[in-house]
Every structure is written in C-alpha cells, then in structure tokens.
Amino acid sequence: MKRLLALILLVFAAPALAQTALPPAPYADRQLDDPALEAKARDLMTTIRCLTCQSQSIADSNASLAGDMRSEIRQRIAQGEAPEHIRAWLIQRYGDWVSYVPTAAPILWPLWAAPLVLLFLGGLLVRSRIRRRRR
Numbered sequence: 001m002k003r004l005l006a007l008i009l010l011v012f013a014a015p016a017l018a019q020t021a022l023p024p025a026p027y028a029d030r031q032l033d034d035p036a037l038e039a040k041a042r043d044l045m046t047t048i049r050c051l052t053c054q055s056q057s058i059a060d061s062n063a064s065l066a067g068d069m070r071s072e073i074r075q076r077i078a079q080g081e082a083p084e085h086i087r088a089w090l091i092q093r094y095g096d097w098v099s100y101v102p103t104a105a106p107i108l109w110p111l112w113a114a115p116l117v118l119l120f121l122g123g124l125l126v127r128s129r130i131r132r133r134r135r
Contacts, residue, residue: 028067
C-alpha cells in the first residue's frame with residue numbers, strides 16, 4: 001500500500017520536477033552593442049509572432065521559445081544577415097503564420113480580393129435599390 005501511495009505521489013509530482021536544465025539563449029534578453037543593429041533586430045522582432053503566446057510578438061513575449069527566437073535573430077543580424085532573409089527563413093521553418101507581415105502568395109489571392117469583390121457587389125446592390133425607388 002505504501003509503495004502504491006509513493007508511486008502515485010511520484011507521478012503527480014513529476015510535472016513539478018520537470019524543470020529545464022538548459023541555459024537561456026545568449027541574446028534572449030541582452031541587446032546588441034551596436035544600436036543600429038539592435039534597431040534592425042527590434043524592428044524584425046516586432047513583426048514575428050510568438051509561437052507559444054500567439055497574440056504577442058516575440059519582442060513582447062516572455063516565453064522561452066520567444067527568447068530563443070530573439071537570440072537567433074540578434075545573432076544573425078550581428079553576423080550581417082539581412083532582416084528579410086531572416087524573415088524568409090523563419091517563414092520557411094514555421095510557416096506563413098509566424099509573420100505579422102502578410103505575404104502575397106497565390107493561395108492567398110482570394111483573401112485579398114474578397115473585400116474588393118464584396119464592396120463591388122454592395123455597390124451594385126445599392127445602385128439597383130436606388131434605381132427601383134426612383135421608378
């Protein structure tokens with residue numbers, strides 16, 4: 001009985017003991033020394049969605065994954081990589097959803113065209129109603 005109770009306690013205590021032993025990413029919360037490079041990194045980080053929080057950019061998120069992404073961006077910018085190249089790499093790795101900046105991929109054209117089509121149809125509807133009332 002005691003062994004069963006100890007086993008149950010161990011199973012329920014396991015999540016509390018599941019702490020990561022990994023150190024934080026080097027540039028997760030440390031800025032680059034060059035203010036111009038840091039500004040580039042910050043501009044990019046504000047347009048990348050946190051995969052954990054989903055409603056915040058990685059610049060605003062405290063999630064560990066966001067910290068890893070901030071560090072990766074800062075390291076790549078410090079090495080001279082262009083922000084748009086980093087954005088393309090993140091989109092390739094995590095999908096279009098990771099970027100707050102919408103793309104113009106052909107599969108998304110109906111989404112871009114839908115508001116214009118609806119406005120046009122609404123204009124036709126209003127025009128026909130006005131013509132009926134005049135008669």
